[in-house]
Amino acid sequence: MSPSHDSSMENDHEKKPELGTDFPSDSSWTLGNQTDNSYFFNSNQESSILSEFGWNYQPESDRNRENEGFSEFDQIDLDERSDFAGSFQLPGNRSSQSPNPAVPTESVGVSSSNPSVSSSSSEELPEKSTESDGRPPEIPSKVRKKGQKRVRQPRFAFMTKSEVDHLEDGYRWRKYGQKAVKNSPFPRSYYRCTNSKCTVKKRVERSSEDHTIVITTYEGQHCHHTVGFPRGGVITREAALAGRMNASAPQLYSQGVQFPLGYSLGVRQAHRVPYGEGQSQVLTEPTPQLPTDEGLLDDMVPARMRNR
DNA sequence: CGATTTTGACCAGCGC
DNA sequence: GCGCTGGTCAAAATCG
Ligand SMILES: [Zn+2]
Numbered sequence: 266m267s268p269s270h271d272s273s274m275e276n277d278h279e280k281k282p283e284l285g286t287d288f289p290s291d292s293s294w295t296l297g298n299q300t301d302n303s304y305f306f307n308s309n310q311e312s313s314i315l316s317e318f319g320w321n322y323q324p325e326s327d328r329n330r331e332n333e334g335f336s337e338f339d340q341i342d343l344d345e346r347s348d349f350a351g352s353f354q355l356p357g358n359r360s361s362q363s364p365n366p367a368v369p370t371e372s373v374g375v376s377s378s379n380p381s382v383s384s385s386s387s388e389e390l391p392e393k394s395t396e397s398d399g400r401p402p403e404i405p406s407k408v409r410k411k412g413q414k415r416v417r418q419p420r421f422a423f424m425t426k427s428e429v430d431h432l433e434d435g436y437r438w439r440k441y442g443q444k445a446v447k448n449s450p451f452p453r454s455y456y457r458c459t460n461s462k463c464t465v466k467k468r469v470e471r472s473s474e475d476h477t478i479v480i481t482t483y484e485g486q487h488c489h490h491t492v493g494f495p496r497g498g499v500i501t502r503e504a505a506l507a508g509r510m511n512a513s514a515p516q517l518y519s520q521g522v523q524f525p526l527g528y529s530l531g532v533r534q535a536h537r538v539p540y541g542e543g544q545s546q547v548l549t550e551p552t553p554q555l556p557t558d559e560g561l562l563d564d565m566v567p568a569r570m571r572n573r
Numbered sequence: 574c575g576a577t578t579t580t581g582a583c584c585a586g587c588g589c
Numbered sequence: 590g591c592g593c594t595g596g597t598c599a600a601a602a603t604c605g
Contacts, residue, residue: 440578442597455596459576468596579602588593 375423418464422482425503430454430469430479434507435491438467449473463487483507 425432431454438456446453453470465485472478481503491504 439576441599443579444595444597447594453595457597466596575605577602577604580600581598582600583598584596586594586596589591 418485420484427479432503434503
């Protein structure tokens with residue numbers, strides 16, 4: 266709204282070439298073709314869920330049904346065509362063990378989506394600036410633009426009841442955009458991992474109705490360690506969840522990620538941690554053994570940054 | 574002074 | 590083909 270007139274219409278000259286740097290791995294959107302399904306589950310239950318679900322795809326009709334029960338998620342993913350299935354309900358109220366009393370956060374729900382396709386080169390070579398396009402010899406022919414193509418990597422979202430957005434998950438993020446969300450008074454922020462070699466992105470937004478809930482969506486996975494992890498034994502749900510994302514693709518260094526997120530997780534990386542009465546939370550180890558390449562040292566950070 | 578955020582414009586996919 | 594919308598870029602502003 267309010268774009269009355271963009272006076273500067275000529276500014277778009279210089280910008281394309283740069284993309285090569287940031288997005289070396291241009292691959293056309295794999296477009297999950299709707300294949301990206303998402304599963305939702307409430308924290309009340311064990312969260313190994315994903316492994317149990319086994320990644321079934323449901324017909325759209327079914328999805329619709331499920332959506333009826335949702336509120337925020339519904340809107341969020343509806344627009345994106347990702348779907349969240351399963352049931353979600355706010356936990357009555359659990360004494361969150363959040364490390365920070367001032368920042369109470371509770372996990373409310375989680376969901377993940379599977380991209381489809383293959384993947385992409387998670388490990389692309391950025392050094393190729395000349396031919397950004399690179400047009401892979403064989404591209405399906407679908408959506409492929411002249412140089413810009415994005416692969417939709419698996420996504421993983423979860424809701425957290427928190428007063429502050431942008432929860433600390435152990436990684437450093439740089440905000441690169443913010444957009445207003447339709448039907449919601451709250452904007453959505455886009456973040457990207459500060460590691461130049463890392464293409465992980467993250468979206469943060471508040472539920473349109475319950476502004477007490479923050480929805481964080483991770484896309485892709487880190488190829489490096491987290492900055493400061495459990496140094497005091499404090500692990501936030503966010504961190505744990507974020508770690509789960511990594512766990513999903515153990516070695517995927519370029520492969521595929523064919524299995525749904527959580528699949529591997531449920532297998533053996535998930536640890537059940539008693540969380541209140543009858544409630545458990547799943548904690549995953551943050552990056553079990555990612556091959557340390559090189560940009561790892563980069564992560565050194567003051568380590569005591571406030572939640573930003 | 575470098576890193577990060579802010580913010581408007583641009584772009585691509587999809588629905589109509 | 591047009592318009593809407595989500596997502597991204599990049600220049601300027603701000604932070605530390
Ligand atoms: Zn990263």
